[in-house]
Amino acid sequence: MVSSINMSKNVCVIGGGPSGLVAARELRKEGHNVVVFEQNHDVGGQWLYDPIVENEDPLGRDNFLKGKDLRWVVKTTAKTAMDKVVEEVYDAVVVATGHYSKPRLPKIKGMDAWRRRQIHSHIYRVPEPFRNEVVLVVGNSLSGQDISMELVDVAKEIHLSAKSLDISEGLIKVISKYDNLYLHPQIDSLHEDGRVLFIDGSWLIANTIIYCTGYSYSFPFLDTKGIVVVDDDRVGPLYEHTFPPSLAPSLSFIGIPRKLIGFPFFECQAKWISQLLSGKKTLPSWDEMMQSIEKFYHSTDVAGIPKHNTHDLANFEYCDKYADYIGFPHLEEWRKELCLSALRSSDVNLETYRDSYEDKEMLQEARKSPHFTQLGTEAFAP
Template sequence: MIACHTLLNMLTVGSYLKEEKLTNNASYNLLLNGQLMLEELVFLTLVSFRSNLLTFNFSIKHLTTFTQYASNLLTLQSSNPFSHTMVSVRNPPRNVCVIGAGPSGLVAARELKKEGQKVVVLEQNHDVGGQWLYDPKVEGQDPLGKDTMGSGLTVHSSIYDSLRLTSPREIMGFTDFPFLIKKGRDTRRFPGHKELFLYLKDFCEWFGLREMIRFNTKVEYVGILDYGAFGEDLKWIVKSKVKDSDEVISEVFDAVVVATGHYSYPRLPSIKGMDAWRRKQMHSHLYRVPEPFRDQVVVVVGNSLSGQDIAMELVNVAKEIHLSSKSLNVSEGLSKVISKHDNLHLRPTIECLHEDGRVVFVDGSGITADTIIYCTGYSYAFPFLDTKGAIGIDDDRVGPLYEHTFPPSLAPSLSFIGIPRKLIGFPFFESQAKWIAQLLSGKRSLPPRDEMMKSIQEFYKSREAAGIPKHNTHDIADFEYCDKYGDYVGFPHLEEWRKDLCISALINSDVNLETYRDIYDDEELLQVAHQSPHFTQLEHEALSSSL
């Protein structure tokens, strides 16, 4: 074999093949799907040329160019800053525990399975989906979600009944499993939450992941059992409980992948008088439908996507809605909504709450409210994880984590998927999963720990210099970062059409908040997307029909 794994960290062969219009072949699909490494592709090409059984239907000129292309890349290996990431020795299969069967956990299981690992997925719910597994029953829960840090939480999804995607379905799918429209289901481009849940179920079935998953199993404890070479040969003890059972199951794993998401632990503001306010207060985590708020005066705290969605839904039932925002300089789209509805009012932040129901804002104005709904986001929490201080959470900064994924002193045996926010999630989760899986299989290696720590500190300094608060450490919102991350594992860069469709949707929502999910003007971008390999090369007949 030609040892050129490292080359994928600098350039991807996919870009070359696309330029030469060599996409209509099985080997290219295998390459994109991660089932064929670049050195194997070069090898197969050269062997087939010698035997006159060419895998690709292209000319001698193309073969010569491609061979020279690969040779030039090989020459770059010694100067490649990421050359340490590829190694030739494969590790024996490892026992890996993935915690969570949401989008990040499912793609982690898929990639680990590809690499031949022995995978067990522990999921506390009765089905896959994570946040996308809607649960309408919120009775008996602390309305502020304060019991979520203990053992009393039974509702983990923050999905409300009317929730629709804020991004078009075209950009949401994993790279080799398009989020297609299916007969008899929600065909909208911005479908409801159930459609994404069904997509994840389809993904699970298509790749045979269900057999790895233990449902209704809550992880109680994850800790280091054996330090080994500390970070290389660690052993982990994982303790779990099956629903309605008191028995604690203890198991030992070689590696643990934490894929529990970050939308289950409500973050609450600190407001004077909050504890003494006697009327109803709740976090949006437990909001499901608008009917309970009929004829009420409601204060919605937080001008986030969920805050705007809930406020717009309440205008049809509530007497008054007061949307409290840190800034009164709001988008054109929100301004249109406020001017359209007489019972929707924009307010500044809250100064204090009074026991009799009064809500006083920082500008001195006030109202008497029936309910306050806090749409103030979520905090990271891993109550089951005991790393003896190697990992901590400080003002919503989880760290230290190299590239938001690996704790330097415990990597690669402990990793996290899905920590970053404000990016196109599914493809990014997929690149994280590939990196983790290839590290555990021995295909790749990480930099020395001191280099990883240095990189983390430089990242922190860059965020501070940019004036980004610590609690926004993991808010990325950067296409270039996603591409850079993909380079670590030879993962294709985000397609331009994904970026363009994402930006188009953001611009449209900024101007037309109430209608952007149903009225849009991006047909040309959509056509480009549907002509891309994501929807052509990777679309089987089986994916076009119900599974």
């Protein structure tokens, strides 16, 4: 099932965040009938800020989708007192639920028996609840660094545990600046009395542990009879991280890849999916798609990339490759350089790079260049 008839389809988009919204827009532009399902009270996804998340189930409700004779049966539950279940049938489903919903937690000896507070960064909001505490932050990537820097003015001590002690110049500066911020290796074990033992034999007693350990892909609402599976954070098999060959193009995913310029990439994905469903584009054969997937998996194995990093692309060229599928403009050089400039600056000046204006010339160039998503109101008409 690799091509589609040139006719309007009834399409279900799961998720009303950035990727789901652009999917809905592009599908409507191609003449498809679109329904977007969103578990929150409004659209926006992770950009819809909620100040209170302590009691939240990060996965929401397990609504149910299943394929039936190349169409999709969608059962949804309205969040009302009646919890009414509605069943509808769609020609295609676009899964746009992102990858920032299901917290990924490490497996640490004694974790279940540790009686003090443990949270994931997913529910962290402000530093005040941690005033005068000894806080252990696990993970020194973006969220771990940001939360640690927020805590230095309120917490008694902040201890940052990292897989590697080979850290950036920017983080070295921050740790050197604050006398209540410490760096540790990985955790060996947790103990009921509050002790945290590290692999180098050192230990401390903490009040709270904040796990800044990322997220896992999860689609509890989707039943593909085992055709699409999540194996150690590899969602597959997916052709170009988007289409399961056996179900394409009636099932597709937007927003699976990580570590790229998200919004333009989501737009490319949405355009490609929309044009495939309207018959303007076709996919390769099932065999060709599977061969492409296996070739990609082999290349990651040869490069020593762990399976759970399958979708970490970090590659401008891949964005351009995707654009070529639909005749979309490549990312402008100024856009790439703005991104790289911010990354370089953060590596050196972790506390101040957001306030840096060293890229004024690039910003001026950006303002002169028409944004390739700059559209008139007619583009959003029904």
